[in-house]
Each structure stands twice: as C-alpha cells, then as structure tokens.
Amino acid sequence: MRSSAHRLDAYLVVLGATSLLAWSVLALDGRILTLPAFCSGRALSLAPLSVSFNLALMLNPPAKLACGWAVMVAAMMSPLLFVPLRHVHDRSFATRRVRAMLLFSTGYVAVWMAAGVGFQPMGLAIRSVVPAPPVGLALAAAIAMLWQVTPAKQWCLNRCHRRPQLAAFGAAADRDAFVFGLISGASCVGACWALMLVPLLVGHGHLLAMIAVTIFVAAERLERPAPLGWSWRGPGKAVRIMAAQARLRLALRPTLAPPPAG
Numbered sequence: 001m002r003s004s005a006h007r008l009d010a011y012l013v014v015l016g017a018t019s020l021l022a023w024s025v026l027a028l029d030g031r032i033l034t035l036p037a038f039c040s041g042r043a044l045s046l047a048p049l050s051v052s053f054n055l056a057l058m059l060n061p062p063a064k065l066a067c068g069w070a071v072m073v074a075a076m077m078s079p080l081l082f083v084p085l086r087h088v089h090d091r092s093f094a095t096r097r098v099r100a101m102l103l104f105s106t107g108y109v110a111v112w113m114a115a116g117v118g119f120q121p122m123g124l125a126i127r128s129v130v131p132a133p134p135v136g137l138a139l140a141a142a143i144a145m146l147w148q149v150t151p152a153k154q155w156c157l158n159r160c161h162r163r164p165q166l167a168a169f170g171a172a173a174d175r176d177a178f179v180f181g182l183i184s185g186a187s188c189v190g191a192c193w194a195l196m197l198v199p200l201l202v203g204h205g206h207l208l209a210m211i212a213v214t215i216f217v218a219a220e221r222l223e224r225p226a227p228l229g230w231s232w233r234g235p236g237k238a239v240r241i242m243a244a245q246a247r248l249r250l251a252l253r254p255t256l257a258p259p260p261a262g
Contacts, residue, residue, distance in 0.1 A: 011085060011101065015078045022075035026207055069116035072199070076214045077112065077188065080221065081105065084163070084184050088177055091166040100166070100177040107181025108188075115189045123200035133203025140197040147194035151228035156190030158225040159183070192217055 085101055092100040130136050147153050162183075166176040195217060199209040219235030 019078035022071050065120040073112045087163045103177040104181035107178045108185040111185030136201035140201040144194040148233050154228050159187035161225050
C-alpha cells in the first residue's frame with residue numbers, strides 16, 4: 001500500500017510539473033496563443049469573410065495553432081486529470097498501471113487536440129469579423145455565461161464525475177482505459193468549451209484570463225452531480241469552503257488581552 005501511495009504521489013508530481021512547465025512556456029512567450037490583432041477593422045468589415053479568415057490563417061499557420069493549443073491544454077487541464085487518473089491507478093494491477101494511465105491520458109489529450117481543430121478556427125473567425133478585442137471578449141463572456149445555465153452544461157459536468165468499471169486483463173483493460181480517456185476528454189470539452197473561448201479572444205491579458213478560467217473550472221468540479229435544469233453553475237462549493245476556513249481562522253485567532261493597569 002505504501003509503494004502504491006508513493007507511485008500515486010509521483011504521478012501527481014508529474015501532472016503538476018507538466019502544468020507548471022506549460023504555464024512557464026506561456027509566461028515566457030505570450031505570443032504563442034495570441035490571435036492576430038488586425039490593423040483595420042473598417043477595412044476588414046468591407047472585405048468578404050473568406051478573405052478575412054484566409055488572412056488570419058496566413059498570420060497563424062496550423063502548426064503554430066496546434067502548438068499553442070497543446071500548451072494551453074497542458075497548462076489548464078493537467079490539474080483536472082488527477083482524480084480520473086487515480087481511478088485508473090486504483091483499478092489497475094501494478095504491472096499494468098503505467099500503461100493504463102498512459103492510455104487514458106492519450107485518449108483525453110486526443111479529444112482536446114481534436115477539439116482545438118474547431119476552437120482555433122472559431123476564434124480566428126470571430127477575430128476576423130470583430131477585430132476589436134473588447135468586443136470579442138464581451139461576445140465570448142456572453143456565450144460562456146449562457147452555456148453555464150443550460151442543462152447541457154450540467155449533463156457534461158455530471159459525465160465528468162463518472163468513474164466506470166475497468167477491465168483488469170488483456171486487450172479489454174487497454175481498451176477500457178483508452179475509452180475512459182476519450183469519454184472524460186469529451187465530457188471536459190463539453191463542460192469547458194465556452195469558457196475556453198475567453199482566453200482565445202481576450203487579446204492582451206490572455207494569460208491572466210487563462211489563470212482565471214483554470215481556477216473557475218477546477219472550483220466548479222468540486223460540486224456534486226446535480227439534476228439537469230436551467231440554473232447558474234459556478235464555484236459555489238469552493239467559495240463556501242474558503243469562507244468556512246476564513247471563519248475558522250478568525251475564531252481560532254487568540255484575543256489580545258488588554259494591558260494590565262498601572
């Protein structure tokens with residue numbers, strides 16, 4: 001048991017290091033995720049959409065977009081992998097554990113990279129039509145807030161909490177780990193896609209926007225699965241935990257006694 005716990009701690013360190021490295025790359029090279037700031041919104045508004053979009057692709061080659069998206073996913077989503085990876089770890093024999101976790105991670109990352117094929121052109125298309133970053137940011141924020149209240153958002157969040165049975169032996173075990181990664185990735189994309197538009201369209205300050213979205217996404221995962229319906233979804237549980245911790249600290253703080261008289 002102790003050896004298993006040490007291995008799990010090592011995987012947690014790997015996830016943390018991966019996320020930290022990705023954040024460091026983003027901090028050192030902020031241009032990696034910056035979509036083009038077009039010089040003339042009026043000129044673009046007079047040009048056909050296809051011309052504006054082609055110009056955006058010329059300024060942002062597919063290789064650059066894929067690289068930036070991979071770094072973005074590594075930075076923001078690595079912390080979310082610990083819980084499902086722990087499920088894979090706990091449901092796999094020691095001799096298969098590393099392979100099962102790698103297969104899960106491969107499926108998860110594959111879904112997010114495939115999603116980037118749609119996300120990045122969507123961001124470029126919006127920026128080509130609405131070159132002013134504040135307008136694009138307002139549009140992305142409106143889409144994200146609308147998605148937060150939909151039953152579909154809750155359905156995706158509920159799927160993110162599912163921990164399926166995994167086969168223990170042979171090809172079935174490999175298949176189950178990989179499929180679990182695919183399903184977890186698809187559920188995560190469904191839950192986060194609107195929020196991910198915000199860093200893509202914020203323009204300057206996209207790193208701060210990424211940090212804010214990452215904290216929001218991690219906090220809302222603390223909520224339990226809930227019935228489908230139209231309601232606001234956010235990091236309420238995280239806020240309650242922080243408030244309780246603050247009250248506890250205040251209650252435990254020693255009261256300063258008044259100095260003795262004379």
